[in-house]
Amino acid sequence: MKKHRVRRSIVATSSIIGVAALLLGGCTADGGADGGVAKITFAASTFGDPGRGPLLTQWLEEFNKSQSEVQVTAAAVPYPTFGQTVLTQMGSGQGPDLIRFDMPEFEAASDAGLVAPLDDLVDVGKYTLLKQPDQFLVHDGVRHGIIFEASNYAMFYNADLIPKPPTTYEEFTATAKSLTKGDVFGLAFRQTEAEEAGVWQDIFNYVYGFGGKWSDGKNLTINSPDNLKGLQAYKDLYDAKVIPRGADAATFRRMFAEGKVGMELNNGGYVTATRGQNPNLKFSVAPIPFPVRSQGAILAPIVVNEASEEKEAAATFIRWALEPANQVKLQEILGASSVATVTERSAASLTKTPFLPVFDGLTESSLPQIVLGFEAKTPDIRKVVVQNVIAALQGQVDLKTALDRAQQQATELVK
Amino acid sequence: MTLLEQTKVPRSATRRRRSPLGSRWTPYLFLAPAALFVLVFQAIPLAQEIFLSFTRTTLLNPTRGRWVGLDNFVRIFGDEDFHRTLVTTFVYVIVCVVGAVGSGLAVALLLNRGFRGRGIARALITVPWAAPGIAVALIATWMLNAQYGIVNRFLNAVGLGVPGGAILDSPKYALPAVLATTIWQLFPFTSVVLLSALQSVPHDLTEAATMDGAGRWATFRVVTWQVIKPVVGLLALLMTIWSLRRFELIWLMTKGGPVGRTETLVIDLYAQAFESKELGSAAAIGMVGVVISLIVITGSRLVARAVAKENP
Numbered sequence: 001m002k003k004h005r006v007r008r009s010i011v012a013t014s015s016i017i018g019v020a021a022l023l024l025g026g027c028t029a030d031g032g033a034d035g036g037v038a039k040i041t042f043a044a045s046t047f048g049d050p051g052r053g054p055l056l057t058q059w060l061e062e063f064n065k066s067q068s069e070v071q072v073t074a075a076a077v078p079y080p081t082f083g084q085t086v087l088t089q090m091g092s093g094q095g096p097d098l099i100r101f102d103m104p105e106f107e108a109a110s111d112a113g114l115v116a117p118l119d120d121l122v123d124v125g126k127y128t129l130l131k132q133p134d135q136f137l138v139h140d141g142v143r144h145g146i147i148f149e150a151s152n153y154a155m156f157y158n159a160d161l162i163p164k165p166p167t168t169y170e171e172f173t174a175t176a177k178s179l180t181k182g183d184v185f186g187l188a189f190r191q192t193e194a195e196e197a198g199v200w201q202d203i204f205n206y207v208y209g210f211g212g213k214w215s216d217g218k219n220l221t222i223n224s225p226d227n228l229k230g231l232q233a234y235k236d237l238y239d240a241k242v243i244p245r246g247a248d249a250a251t252f253r254r255m256f257a258e259g260k261v262g263m264e265l266n267n268g269g270y271v272t273a274t275r276g277q278n279p280n281l282k283f284s285v286a287p288i289p290f291p292v293r294s295q296g297a298i299l300a301p302i303v304v305n306e307a308s309e310e311k312e313a314a315a316t317f318i319r320w321a322l323e324p325a326n327q328v329k330l331q332e333i334l335g336a337s338s339v340a341t342v343t344e345r346s347a348a349s350l351t352k353t354p355f356l357p358v359f360d361g362l363t364e365s366s367l368p369q370i371v372l373g374f375e376a377k378t379p380d381i382r383k384v385v386v387q388n389v390i391a392a393l394q395g396q397v398d399l400k401t402a403l404d405r406a407q408q409q410a411t412e413l414v415k
Numbered sequence: 416m417t418l419l420e421q422t423k424v425p426r427s428a429t430r431r432r433r434s435p436l437g438s439r440w441t442p443y444l445f446l447a448p449a450a451l452f453v454l455v456f457q458a459i460p461l462a463q464e465i466f467l468s469f470t471r472t473t474l475l476n477p478t479r480g481r482w483v484g485l486d487n488f489v490r491i492f493g494d495e496d497f498h499r500t501l502v503t504t505f506v507y508v509i510v511c512v513v514g515a516v517g518s519g520l521a522v523a524l525l526l527n528r529g530f531r532g533r534g535i536a537r538a539l540i541t542v543p544w545a546a547p548g549i550a551v552a553l554i555a556t557w558m559l560n561a562q563y564g565i566v567n568r569f570l571n572a573v574g575l576g577v578p579g580g581a582i583l584d585s586p587k588y589a590l591p592a593v594l595a596t597t598i599w600q601l602f603p604f605t606s607v608v609l610l611s612a613l614q615s616v617p618h619d620l621t622e623a624a625t626m627d628g629a630g631r632w633a634t635f636r637v638v639t640w641q642v643i644k645p646v647v648g649l650l651a652l653l654m655t656i657w658s659l660r661r662f663e664l665i666w667l668m669t670k671g672g673p674v675g676r677t678e679t680l681v682i683d684l685y686a687q688a689f690e691s692k693e694l695g696s697a698a699a700i701g702m703v704g705v706v707i708s709l710i711v712i713t714g715s716r717l718v719a720r721a722v723a724k725e726n727p
Binding site: 084087088090091092108109112113114183191192193194196244245246247251255379380383387390391394396 | 473474475476477560561562563581582583584585586669670671672673674675686689690691692
């Protein structure tokens with residue numbers, strides 16, 4: 001009797017341990033081979049976009065149909081927490097096999113050795129890559145990514161409210177002021193700490209558009225006179241109350257779509273989304289009318305996770321994505337963004353969106369929103385700069401003092 | 416033969432009736448799952464946190480930390496922003512406790528009186544407590560929205576509008592707005608608990624006090640307060656610990672901003688760990704939080720013991 005009980009408990013305990021081991025085993029592998037088919041995951045925040053997400057998923061399905069040994073699954077992680085979620089997974093040796101990163105997170109991940117070098121996996125010599133954005137994906141001769149999407153910043157304007165877009169900064173401010181009346185605002189930009197990454201993207205255009213830069217490659221130049229000039233322009237517009245203060249991007253983009261905001265500086269990725277919000281909105285795009293033709297660009301490279309057990313399968317997907325026909329399809333899906341290689345816009349897309357050449361023409365003067373020379377530290381520097389600029393906006397301190405403080409704090413961080 | 420001696424059961428009889436679960440290991444057996452839970456989900460992570468706080472560890476390479484001794488603590492205590500975080504934490508906790516317990520008591524006193532529709536009022540009052548924290552934060556954010564928010568519209572209409580309209584972006588008004596939302600969510604809980612305490616106040620005592628000529632305030636102070644005092648103490652302790660730990664409401668409303676005005680310890684900890692990716696500094700901030708919690712719990716126990724001694 002006693003023997004039976006002991007045997008029963010041994011069997012029960014072994015079963016529990018077995019089930020637990022199976023469950024844990026299932027949790028630790030994101031991809032893997034199943035019956036000779038390598039299953040990989042591709043994480044991107046854009047899979048969750050209302051307009052582009054379903055089309056991108058269809059594009060992945062085309063890959064799956066074309067392959068017998070590799071199958072890719074989309075993993076949509078929301079944009080606000082994308083970097084945190086994926087970097088935390090990768091830091092613990094887990095995570096998706098393929099990732100579409102934004103530049104700050106890409107730099108942090110590649111600096112930490114979490115991204116697989118692509119030199120032996122993809123022969124880039126076979127493709128005509130866009131040189132300007134592509135140069136930022138190679139570190140000390142090692143390639144860590146391929147451009148998935150490059151989206152230049154330009155000025156979106158409501159063509160009903162603004163028949164002729166401003167071409168100088170003076171015209172820009174005058175237009176913003178003249179349009180602001182009642183619940184209509186001439187301009188909109190991000191100005192709240194809750195949207196730290198967005199504020200950084202917006203002030204980047206003001207700093208570079210007034211001849212400034214965040215570093216000279218070796219030292220930080222946050223408080224340089226040109227940066228002060230650009231950020232003063234940003235603050236002046238805030239103080240002039242020509243923007244809907246306190247409105248987040250989702251709110252003011254809806255206002256733009258409703259005709260309640262005249263202008264906003266935005267990237268090509270939002271053309272589709274803006275149309276989706278109001279198909280009847282008459283809007284157009286022009287270069288940002290600041291003194292210097294230099295603006296930010298959202299560069300989103302696709303990378304392979306160093307911890308992936310299916311690197312070759314992941315590289316198969318990248319090679320497929322780089323094929324000319326698939327690049328054209330991807331560009332059609334992404335709208336006004338560029339892709340990794342030089343592609344021709346179709347006549348149909350040019351008819352539908354006549355301002356596409358404006359975005360394409362900005363590629364050479366667009367820069368990724370990172371601090372050159374301190375790429376991996378960009379998220380930390382961004383936090384310091386944004387906090388201090390917002391302190392100045394809120395009247396806690398004057399702008400010069402805020403930038404001096406940011407320079408000192410950021411220098412401490414990168415020491 | 417005394418009654419006690421009569422009720423004594425022979426030892427052999429006790430042994431015979433003892434159930435198979437009556438061994439001296441039985442209590443440990445029943446405690447084991449809870450102990451295992453505490454060990455796995457509390458003790459081990461806490462030990463790990465203590466270790467992390469003495470290392471320079473990043474989120475991107477969590478297994479490659481470097482021992483730095485007290486550096487993290489020296490750095491955070493030397494940082495002016497951390498001093499502000501501590502002050503904000505104390506202000507947030509104190510106002511939450513006083514506000515939630517005070518308003519809860521006021522509402523409980525009202526609901527303890529007889530009036531038509533009391534049952535419905537008692538049910539409705541629990542709604543904010545029943546609502547998930549995330550929903551409460553999102554509703555509050557919408558109500559306080561600078562463009563469409565009803566609060567902003569009302570304040571503008573009565574001439575009390577915040578310049579620019581962005582309450583949650585104003586260094587002056589963001590913390591009061593977060594506090595008001597927190598108290599709004601908490602007071603139903605305190606009022607329900609205090610209402611049940613008020614219902615346990617013996618009627619004959621309050622009647623006796625009234626017959627002796629005591630006014631309402633004197634009756635409350637001498638009779639009611641004495642009965643509900645231990646419950647108020649317990650609520651204050653719970654509110655303190657919950658307020659020290661509260662994350663989602665503050666994070667969703669302000670992310671600790673503007674310019675750090677609503678940054679409490681847990682917000683700072685999260686930002687250090689997941690935004691700056693500095694697990695070592697985050698662990699050091701967590702240790703400060705643990706020490707504060709221990710001080711609060713020990714202090715409240717000492718106070719409770721002293722009160723018990725005074726009123727045996």
